[in-house]
Amino acid sequence: MTAVSNGVTKMAIExxxxxxxxxxxxxxxxxxxxGQLAQRIAEILQMVDQLQxxxxxxxxxxxxxxxxxxxxxxxxxxxxxxxxxxxxxxxxVENGLYLVPKVID
Amino acid sequence: xxxxxxxxLEVHLQLATQSKIFSGSATTFGAEPNTQASAVDLAMxxxxxxxxxxxxxxxxxxxxxIGAQISKHSVFDRKNYFYPDLPKGYQISQFETPIIGKGSxxxxxxxxxxxxxxxTRAHLEEDAGKSLHEDFINYTGxxxxxxxxxxxxxxxxxxxxxxxxxxxxxxALHSLVxxxxxxDGNMAEGSMRCDVNISLRPSGSTLLGTxxxxxxxxxxxxxxxxIHHEFQRQAEILxxxxxxTQETRLYDADLDETRSMRSKEVANDYRYFPxxxxxxxxxDDAYIESIRKSLPELPDGKRTRFMTQYGxxxxxxxxxxxxxxxxxxxxxVAEQCGDAKIASNWVQVELLGQLxxxxxxxxxxxxxxIALGSLIRRILDNTISGKMAKQVFESMWAxxxxxxxxxxxHGLLQVSDTGAIEAIxxxxxxxxxxxxxxxxxxxxxxxxxxxxxxxxxxMKLSKGQANPQVVNELLAKKLTHNEAE
Numbered sequence: 358m359t360a361v362s363n364g365v366t367k368m369a370i371e372x373x374x375x376x377x378x379x380x381x382x383x384x385x386x387x388x389x390x391x392g393q394l395a396q397r398i399a400e401i402l403q404m405v406d407q408l409q410x411x412x413x414x415x416x417x418x419x420x421x422x423x424x425x426x427x428x429x430x431x432x433x434x435x436x437x438x439x440x441x442x443x444x445x446x447x448x449x450v451e452n453g454l455y456l457v458p459k460v461i462d
Numbered sequence: 463x464x465x466x467x468x469x470x471l472e473v474h475l476q477l478a479t480q481s482k483i484f485s486g487s488a489t490t491f492g493a494e495p496n497t498q499a500s501a502v503d504l505a506m507x508x509x510x511x512x513x514x515x516x517x518x519x520x521x522x523x524x525x526x527x528i529g530a531q532i533s534k535h536s537v538f539d540r541k542n543y544f545y546p547d548l549p550k551g552y553q554i555s556q557f558e559t560p561i562i563g564k565g566s567x568x569x570x571x572x573x574x575x576x577x578x579x580x581x582t583r584a585h586l587e588e589d590a591g592k593s594l595h596e597d598f599i600n601y602t603g604x605x606x607x608x609x610x611x612x613x614x615x616x617x618x619x620x621x622x623x624x625x626x627x628x629x630x631x632x633x634a635l636h637s638l639v640x641x642x643x644x645x646d647g648n649m650a651e652g653s654m655r656c657d658v659n660i661s662l663r664p665s666g667s668t669l670l671g672t673x674x675x676x677x678x679x680x681x682x683x684x685x686x687x688x689i690h691h692e693f694q695r696q697a698e699i700l701x702x703x704x705x706x707t708q709e710t711r712l713y714d715a716d717l718d719e720t721r722s723m724r725s726k727e728v729a730n731d732y733r734y735f736p737x738x739x740x741x742x743x744x745x746d747d748a749y750i751e752s753i754r755k756s757l758p759e760l761p762d763g764k765r766t767r768f769m770t771q772y773g774x775x776x777x778x779x780x781x782x783x784x785x786x787x788x789x790x791x792x793x794x795v796a797e798q799c800g801d802a803k804i805a806s807n808w809v810q811v812e813l814l815g816q817l818x819x820x821x822x823x824x825x826x827x828x829x830x831x832i833a834l835g836s837l838i839r840r841i842l843d844n845t846i847s848g849k850m851a852k853q854v855f856e857s858m859w860a861x862x863x864x865x866x867x868x869x870x871x872h873g874l875l876q877v878s879d880t881g882a883i884e885a886i887x888x889x890x891x892x893x894x895x896x897x898x899x900x901x902x903x904x905x906x907x908x909x910x911x912x913x914x915x916x917x918x919x920x921m922k923l924s925k926g927q928a929n930p931q932v933v934n935e936l937l938a939k940k941l942t943h944n945e946a947e
Contacts, residue, residue, distance in 0.1 A: 381731055383544050418558075420537040420736040427741040432479050432516035435486030436500040443504060444496070453495035454594065454603030457546040461595055461602075 464665040469622035472657040475614045477520045483612035484511030499606035505549035517612040520644035521561045530565025538737040547591035557734040560585035569630040570780045580619030625689040637761045662696045672706040688713040772802035787824045791831045798835020837865035850874045878929040887936045890919045
């Protein structure tokens, strides 16, 4: 999967990996699309390779680009029941529940 | 082959807050479906999470309680998976930098031995909603009231070696979090849910075998049963030369078995990344210190104090310090009656026994600690016998009044008057001349049995009211006297 050329690590991606990502993301793709996607993702990975080449030895991982910390909210109930409004735009509801196609583990 | 069980537990603890971890919706249990699900909880476009200060406070309190490292800088991450009760398509959790790092606490086993169980980490996250599969034919119903309820996921090291230890760990954890007041600990309402990681290895080995994870085991008893079952299943596979598949299994309490959850396998790639909608959570030393100072006496400290202050054994001290209401009750009884050891016996045997039989908790107990303490005082001052006291206790339970009123009303006063008891003893000895003769000819062991018989007869004639100590003394005197003649 990892080939080395011109001294830079070059990432390629297997078709099976594309298929797995599609399953995880719940995106349906056709077999013809897999080739195109593999090509485009490989290009993105090349850019990642470029970034990987930077020496980040002494750099703290950054969780957020803003130089600020999380403000905390007091523990108070501020939301009232707006179920009717929300369920008016849902495709299917019954007895106060949202209905979705059957899922079973 | 002898197998050793290696167990690690992940506990999802619902934190006691008024509102959700990232929204201002209420968290009340048992509300009408979806009446506590706001636009944030439903993942409406443009909604942003704002972190609940109380959830952070509770998490840090727990960290201090287990002597863990508290992260002054922690980050939330997205855990991505698809399921209808998770409308955003990801759960906000913590991955790389949990708010609570390594800690540990001690568990005490029934035989009095103790073990230290390591805690790997504890992190904050949001709960998902509930899926209801049974009520509809082609649909699943979704209730998002629970979505966004604050959870603390507490991950133990694989330090647990048996089902009994797992249960002891969970009980100790339950006791700790309810003392701290960070959770109501209500298992029936799902406030404490447990995933069990379990593997086997040949006894003496230090390598770890392949583990399976049993999801969502929701009572102490089911944890025990699920572990027993999974041990059997893995041992059978290994003994036939097979290998264990690393997988997620579900414990079915009705069938008492675990079965594979295949659907989880494909999705087991959560693609964590930092949550861009939340900034890093930063807490300072002063804040942590202020929480440390507010901590109540914890179960460990109380247990030790019960041993030194009241002279209780480790097991009794552990049971009585198990919950704060029980510990408070015991201390009030001990103070009222002035004898901690008898108080310990009464609380554990009579009181807890009765509470167990009727299935209620110490908070619902109809007999107050003062009332029980006063009853024990009547045993200590020889007003009634221990046996009578049990009868009085039952009447107190039934609401017939306090100990003195019941003793009076039922005529249970213990007779310690030597003259009255002596008359009964004489009657018993003359009515049982044959047994007296046997006694005189018997050896020590046989004599003991016969004395038991005489005491029984005297108690019967006195309708249980004779002071057993006085009866014993008088019998000894009379029988020795007979022997001398």
